[in-house]
Amino acid sequence: MSSSYSKSLSIGSRNSSASGSRTEPPPAYPPVYSNPVETSKFQFESLDFTPSPLEIPTASECVAHLKLLNAFHRLRHEVGNYEGLFGIKDPGAVNESDRNRNIAWVKEKRWAIYVTRAVDRFEKWWGTFPETSDGRLVNIKTTDFEIGGSINPSTFPTSGQSLDIREHLPPLDVLMVWHAYMLNPRIYLEDCMRLSKHDFWASPFPWDLIHKWIDGDTFLYTARNIAMINFTKDTGLAWDNIDGPNEKEILCPGCLSTLHVPWTLPPAEMFLHDQSFESFMNHDEGFAAKQFTEMCGKCYLTITHEKLRVAKFTKDCNALRTQKRPLPGTILGLDGKPEMVDVKKRVGNHDLFFPNRLVENLDDFQFSFRTNPNLTVNSIKERIESIILSSSQRGLANKDQNNLDFVAKKSRNAIRRMMAQYWENSSPFGIDLVGAVIRQGTFVQKMYKIDWYHSPAIMATMDRSILKYHRFIGLIGENPKKTAVPTLDVDLAWHTHQLTPKVYYKYTVAETKKFVNHDDKIPEGDLSKFFKWTCNAYEKKYGKPYSECSCWYCECTRESQRLSVVSKFNPIAKAKQWEVDVYRSRQPTDPVNGPHISTHNAIKWSSDGYTKRRQLVEEHDEAYQKACKHAKKKGREPPPRDDYAYVYSPYGQPIYVPYYGPYVADPTINDCTYQTEPTQVDNRSGAGGSCAAGTCGGTISLGSCAGDAGPVCATACGGHGNASGGCGTCGGGDGGGDGGGGCGGCGGCGGCGG
Template identity: 40%
Template structure:
């Protein structure tokens, strides 16, 4: 396999692109869908149901607790506090409820339960699970498109943002100090987007370096400084975890983006221009479940050809060419090449240092020697014509990102081409190869304007959301003390990264909550991690299971050696209460069965 293909293969497998601290979150493998049947008795600790008489009191206690959350409207703490963590949990609970609501809404996007009426009950149940998963996947795909329009038509417009150009990257304090220059803005609930759009924004921010790159490329320094507007979010989510905003917010979103406030009521077709002939097209979001009596195989595979389906296939009625996801990814890359050539907009993945994650300036005297911007030079000097010719009016052509890879690979092997690109030796440096891999990762499986494919990011994040919902710390009597404890544990986790910069650190669920919460205040998170670790710590949630297990074992041993405390422990209500109870009152012991259950 050729070199670049190997590099891309590694990226697709989820390996970290950058030689920094590849910290990751733990992801549990589920044997069944979260929309599937309930677990059997004995598979988990027993649940406890309060009597009706105490339910009301519990709700009153919860309302009082949420009413007392102290969230500043104007200032953002440098380090998360327990109240912000609790508001984050409220937001995660809202996302979890949203997923459940969408999955169980019969008929949404034309996906009806009636299509699952199969003769065998077991087959019917399997089909229903797949149907619920499809509804949620389609909802996410639509949410990502809505978020992109909100980003461009609301966020960029309200900040009067200016796109980053290559010239801005030459020893320029505005560029180099971008993470420090923004001014946090005060948001009211009237500025909040729909909750599906908020969910996408939340997932993007949990990829810190990608989010910084996107904010820099689009010139959104104030948005970067603002982060998640916790005061407005807390106000919008009531004690039943219902997301409510004033009509002004709905009007603002609809007028600016042209979308309905409700994802489910938004357009049933995606409007786009054919990349070959520019003909305006309306492509249905899905073609799944159109057969009134599908087989179990049809339901289980859910192979649709709509814009939100994995197997998109639509024939342009003007040029006769097929529209598929491969074509759209190449079209996105081609637009980026046009912007690089005509406007000087740098390609994705060429802005931040691969080692520190901070904006990396290009020396004015030696711009051709900057390894990080090698992909920009390679395209501009050697490949612009070939890249622009990837899409032509031939309806039989089937361009894909593999064509881009092949062109780059051939160029890297051509020493005379490298001399023209770098005005020096024809050898490609290791750092330049890494820069190519970083750049290609932004476009390989991604047709959006952002640095990563957001649909996958939301799916990965939803696993963590489900785990938080199962723990249900929000209703725990020890919730605030639990937040205090996990914040301490998180600060120690960062210290381990500082002390062991070449090792992989893996968080527990409680540490991950604090870590995520901090990332949602990106400017503060940037300052905190850079001041301690001399680099902007990224968050990689795509690590292979074996490597994850080994790294988690190392993290546990290191934590316990440094702090003389157990790193990985049960965080259910009962155990949290016992951990936080004064020692004189800890009279209950565990049986072996209880330990296994926990």
């Protein structure tokens, strides 16, 4: 991949956003992994991976990260283009008008199966590491959260002994899953605490090895023999994903017997006509597909992903009863830090442990598929609804507190966060890692297209990104009720920092008084609005452009600041704005490859999505006209806005996308290809994941507004929570917690009770 080649990855054209008329699609671009520019080797031969004394990411780490992302891009391209992989052949006689779409869809299907297998492989690799803290076996229990015990969970994030994984570094596909997992920092922290992986938490991403094992020209990942041998010995798996078994081992939720189910069920003769293509792509019943179905030969239960999610909840409840392992969502406070029991309280009335009390003190959660084969996660939500709305049931759950009928705001927040772990997630982890990898793939694509790696000024670019990131975190600390959204260059430094979890925790707590989360899901309209605020706040404070890009979208988002009263009548602000204008006049106006808004976490609504997007288009139309007038007044050409009719898939196929802007959810992701929908949430009132009756408004969303995982609030919700995360923080109510985003993320519903 060369710089000149990456610049050719441009999108086609359309005749203004208002018309929406189609043009002929441009040809697909060919993959290139050879003949890089001459700057790629000499400047990286002696990268210094000494940690920064300031506990911030270093330029060398960011460069190694870019190298890793290029390796991920190569892997995805090779898997998608592997003809016949997993029995999936390229489409044959399909309608010519849909040819590009179908080819991209088939390649994405191969990638979806590959990633699902990779997550399974990661789970096995993760399981090979000891459940230790500073080398000693340890299991955190609910009783450990009382101050004065032998174990102090509050010190977990800043302690632990880093494991030496140099000889146990996994294959690239497993590394990719670990990478996406760590980029959900609060989920990663709580999972490491609940699942007793303290020393694993303390282990940073081994940047020096990654830099050494990935070829700087081809981005081929080549591990040492000892690592390959250890992976196979420890996990029982082949080093290469595609050499693994064609079936996955699962336990029947009904009788716990072992079953081996296929990853995919492609037809014997694929795609001979349109009907067979559509049938397979929409109705595959293999484990990697949304419609997974398998009948247990012993108890005859029809197993689906939904039943496996209920089984996960049941397993966690049993672990709570038998091992005192806290339920997910009950460990971290609203600031993202482990919250100990108040000195005036006990475990039995600790606010965050309310979900644990529901399970331990009531018999309502003794679920069995034998007596009710139609159980769903929504059944769990409805059971909690009935308890929340019943004074007598609340009293039984709260038998150890003085006011039996009272459910604290933190308790309601803990319910929502607990439920967020089960909506569309049957894995032992706190987030659907398949979806996490796919959303990160959007960021990988952006880094590949911008191609900073081959820039002769890459080290200076990385230093500037790190400085902007430090300022970005400062904005979060100074504006706890706002959501800060990163640009792509800031996000690169931010991601790099999160891959050293213990250091990242210390840094964000010191700078913001909380463990800053990186929200994995934010509605695209909110993302655009929050980005506008971030641009204005950054430029007002530093007199420098936040988004170093002059595309039409970035010009539109800055237009409000240019017209603000402060800018007009405050001479200092006006001088800063002049500096921004001068700097911006020298920047490129390419809306594709500019380092503007980072949108890998953008999601769209399943209902009224078209209406919301159309409203955004109209708002940007108005702002664009103002930006054009301003450009002409300054003697500049207006930023072009007629080149977004076609968007390239990761495999090179141009896909027509109306009303596309840099802020929208990745239009090249076909949500129905995956077990869950990576870029879409169901916001219909009453849908699975919507707020439980009696808990919305001034209380809490059960899994909705999830931010980190699961659906977002239905239309009944309002306001924004004071989340310690999102792409920074969230504003509005006084909720908070893991999400940030959604209906105010982790606050939603008026802020989880306030």
